Amino acid sequence: MGIQERKERERERRRQQIIVAAKRVFSESGFNRSTMEDIAKEAELSPGTLYLYFKNKDELYASLSLRILQYLIIRLEHVTGNDELSPQQKVDALVDAMFDVYDFDPLVIINMFHLQSSETLKNLSEELLSEIEKLSRKSLGAIGNIFKEGIDAGIYIDKHPIALADIFWSMFSGVILWETSKKIINDDKDYLKSTLKAAFEIFVRGLKK
Amino acid sequence: MGIQERKERERERRRQQIIVAAKRVFSESGFNRSTMEDIAKEAELSPGTLYLYFKNKDELYASLSLRILQYLIIRLEHVTGNDELSPQQKVDALVDAMFDVYDFDPLVIINMFHLQSSETLKNLSEELLSEIEKLSRKSLGAIGNIFKEGIDAGIYIDKHPIALADIFWSMFSGVILWETSKKIINDDKDYLKSTLKAAFEIFVRGLKK
Amino acid sequence: MGIQERKERERERRRQQIIVAAKRVFSESGFNRSTMEDIAKEAELSPGTLYLYFKNKDELYASLSLRILQYLIIRLEHVTGNDELSPQQKVDALVDAMFDVYDFDPLVIINMFHLQSSETLKNLSEELLSEIEKLSRKSLGAIGNIFKEGIDAGIYIDKHPIALADIFWSMFSGVILWETSKKIINDDKDYLKSTLKAAFEIFVRGLKK
Amino acid sequence: MGIQERKERERERRRQQIIVAAKRVFSESGFNRSTMEDIAKEAELSPGTLYLYFKNKDELYASLSLRILQYLIIRLEHVTGNDELSPQQKVDALVDAMFDVYDFDPLVIINMFHLQSSETLKNLSEELLSEIEKLSRKSLGAIGNIFKEGIDAGIYIDKHPIALADIFWSMFSGVILWETSKKIINDDKDYLKSTLKAAFEIFVRGLKK
DNA sequence: AATGAATGAGATTTCATTCAT
DNA sequence: AATGAATGAAATCTCATTCAT
Structure with missing residues (x-):
């Protein structure tokens, strides 16, 4: 497995981690009342990081x-x-x-x-x-x-x-x-x-x- | 028709005017993206007036x-x-x-x-x-x-x-x-x-x- | 008592009526939380009338x-x-x-x-x-x-x-x-x-x- | 001095900066006529920032x-x-x-x-x-x-x-x-x-x- | 790559005051 | 003189997004 690929895989793992957190938070509070900060907290990441993975x-x-x-x-x-x-x-x-x-x-x-x-x-x-x-x-x-x-x-x-x-x-x-x-x-x-x-x-x- | 009744009717007309405007605006943009100001504008009223008719x-x-x-x-x-x-x-x-x-x-x-x-x-x-x-x-x-x-x-x-x-x-x-x-x-x-x-x-x- | 004077007296009575109402409302809620409408209601007058007696x-x-x-x-x-x-x-x-x-x-x-x-x-x-x-x-x-x-x-x-x-x-x-x-x-x-x-x-x- | 401590100190400095600005503005205009925007301006911060430090x-x-x-x-x-x-x-x-x-x-x-x-x-x-x-x-x-x-x-x-x-x-x-x-x-x-x-x-x- | 402090636009709501009736 | 519906400016607070570190 090349370095490129490993990185890509790592990146995908992160994305999933965020998606899973988002699912939990959105389920709990609905779209509008869920804040990016809530999701970041749930994913144990910072808000800024979310934007590295989602526009x-x-x-x-x-x-x-x-x-x-x-x-x-x-x-x-x-x-x-x-x-x-x-x-x-x-x-x-x-x-x-x-x-x-x-x-x-x-x-x-x-x-x-x-x-x-x-x-x-x-x-x-x-x-x-x-x-x-x-x-x-x-x-x-x-x-x-x-x-x-x-x-x-x-x-x-x-x-x-x-x-x-x-x-x-x-x-x-x-x-x-x-x-x-x-x-x-x-x-x-x-x-x-x-x-x-x-x-x-x-x-x-x-x-x- | 008593004065009381005429006022009541007038009030109801206003309510409907607002509801109709709200329906248009909400239809256009959905709940969250519709602002009270938009609705007021659509109803040709001021934002404050909306609150005289709806809490x-x-x-x-x-x-x-x-x-x-x-x-x-x-x-x-x-x-x-x-x-x-x-x-x-x-x-x-x-x-x-x-x-x-x-x-x-x-x-x-x-x-x-x-x-x-x-x-x-x-x-x-x-x-x-x-x-x-x-x-x-x-x-x-x-x-x-x-x-x-x-x-x-x-x-x-x-x-x-x-x-x-x-x-x-x-x-x-x-x-x-x-x-x-x-x-x-x-x-x-x-x-x-x-x-x-x-x-x-x-x-x-x-x-x- | 001339008509002028009677009117003046009537006017003063109104002023007092408003002041008494205002005192009650201000006492209850403080200056900022008392609205002119509250005071008008307490005085059994309309908001507009208050402005005929107080600037x-x-x-x-x-x-x-x-x-x-x-x-x-x-x-x-x-x-x-x-x-x-x-x-x-x-x-x-x-x-x-x-x-x-x-x-x-x-x-x-x-x-x-x-x-x-x-x-x-x-x-x-x-x-x-x-x-x-x-x-x-x-x-x-x-x-x-x-x-x-x-x-x-x-x-x-x-x-x-x-x-x-x-x-x-x-x-x-x-x-x-x-x-x-x-x-x-x-x-x-x-x-x-x-x-x-x-x-x-x-x-x-x-x-x- | 650990990174944690430095951050804490920085945060405290910000709080003080806001408090000082607030003191000036409140002194000038009293509580009600002072707006959060005034205070933010005085502190050379944005309104939102104030809410990061005070509820x-x-x-x-x-x-x-x-x-x-x-x-x-x-x-x-x-x-x-x-x-x-x-x-x-x-x-x-x-x-x-x-x-x-x-x-x-x-x-x-x-x-x-x-x-x-x-x-x-x-x-x-x-x-x-x-x-x-x-x-x-x-x-x-x-x-x-x-x-x-x-x-x-x-x-x-x-x-x-x-x-x-x-x-x-x-x-x-x-x-x-x-x-x-x-x-x-x-x-x-x-x-x-x-x-x-x-x-x-x-x-x-x-x-x- | 990751952080998280800071931003600032924008939304809801209130209410002193006005003005047509 | 009195009304009260309507106004609209203004204020607080939120939060998606950015960017220097």
Whole structure:
């Protein structure tokens, strides 16, 4: 391993350290009430250092979403790549994958929405932006493909797979957001999961011919 | 019309003037990037005047949601109160109502989520807060009742009506949020509506036994 | 009584009504935290009306002091004008007068100091300012005269009477301020009065040859 | 000197720099009319920097008093600790100490009163507050002890030493406030000092049996 | 590379004062 | 004369970002 590479690896480790701290702090306080200083403290670094790894606060925030997307894609590829599964089984596996994503970072969705706010986007580097778009498209594509198999097999209604993927993702994120927003009254993770389960069930029933 | 009443009416007109301006500004820039001064300017008033009608920025923001909820409930009551409709027709009417709500204020959902953030809640008056909760519960109840009729009629699967209402609302808000968040790429209101339509269709199909 | 005079009297009644309200509000909250609106509300008038009777907030505040000074002078003249009292008895009567002043408005002193702040003075009309100065000089003169009688009678040490009056007044105000400032710990009016009594006692003892 | 220590020292220097600037500005304009921006400008710092060293405006203000109290106590301990002085000499030394305190910061007294206002107290940290209380009690105790020696020696009238200390302090602060408040007319520091001297003289005479 | 002190623009909110009615 | 809605200047405080060390 060359010196160059070791340095690069070291740099990546730092970035992750910051991202992990940021995730904790953002989860705790939301975007606006989280300060760069809080995050620096959580990462046991100085505020200035954060800016050596992320152009600004928005870009740091966006990186969280990127991380989720990467995780999501890995999980999805695991499903799409498994040729032994029937179309139906793939959809089931997809639902399981979504649960995993939720467990990986329950705030994923809120992150993703914040990310999309037009003001935020302005602050992102072209590079990060296109990376996010690429992964976003890729994951929706993967989800779409899963549905497509069912459509092609004649067991699902004939809708545009990407539109179905959009709806599927919307439902997933809608349930999480809505149930989370009610958390003041009911901070019950299991209730959220059971709602999520019921929602997926209805969705899948609705897909069937 | 007494002098008292005329004043009250005048005051209400002012409140609406501010709410309309706030809606425009918040829609444009989101909560955090909208300043009270922006809103004042939009309403052609001075910043100080806003505070004669709303205790603070959070309360002004929350009032937007209240307005939507009031509209939503009126539309829902119109549906539930119509005895001539079959359970199926009521669900169709419910879907229509949701479209109207969306047309009334496409940002309704984002408002409702911001509203729930615990930091925001702290700044609201007890009165406004309980009003919102009341209306919120009432509208979910009304939606639930519509589903209940279908369940009782034996045409829908047997799930708890309020849970169904939660999912229905989640899907509605999820689609709007997701499609809106993509608006940078595709600011096509019709596409959103068609997605919404497809989502409702799948949901309703999924409900059926 | 002519119409002119009746009007004048009516006007004066209003002024007093406002002053009384202002006294209550200022006492409650201090100068800075008292708003003109609070005072208007207390006086059951509108904010605008206050400005028909007082040029500005500072001038309203200053009028409180003027009222105290007027009361003080009446009480002092009562003492100096009583030829039946011995010099010693006059000093005793002076002390009694100060207690009365304190009872009339315990915040007198704080008022008087606020009054003197140079920034406040700038906002006062020439007229009000000279009136206050006149009364202030007059009352210190009266106090000085009481001491002078004792000095002339050979029972008090030979200091400039006005200087003694200054010290006497300083002590009076100092005790009130200091004990009031400790009120958070000990809000005991009787304790304040007993301290005031002890202070006067020492002062008078110190005067004696 | 370690790096830690050097930093600590640097930080303390900054604090003092701010305190000195604040003292100047507050002296000039009083608490309310002094803005944090004025103070920052005087200290040749930015407003934000002030908040790195003081939690808020009230706490900055209170720190001025703390500084005076510290100085006062040092001076008082110098007196009480000097066993070679007779009770009378100690009282004389006490008077000298008060002059020094006055020279150290003529606005000491105004500070101390503002400090006690209940609204101000709310904004102070528990820590600062208890420090001030401690020092305040300590200094009044020390003054009381000086008087106690005279009482025990049988040369002073038999009053509670702390009550005497209260009166002594009240007189001291009363004279300063009163004379300062007249400064618009007569900004003569020597006159103030001579009044202070005369006041102390009378007080001490009044103490004697 | 890392630090962290310092910056300073900017946001919310208050309130003395005005003025059309 | 009285009103009170509206004004808008001003003040405190926060925090993303920079830069000298």
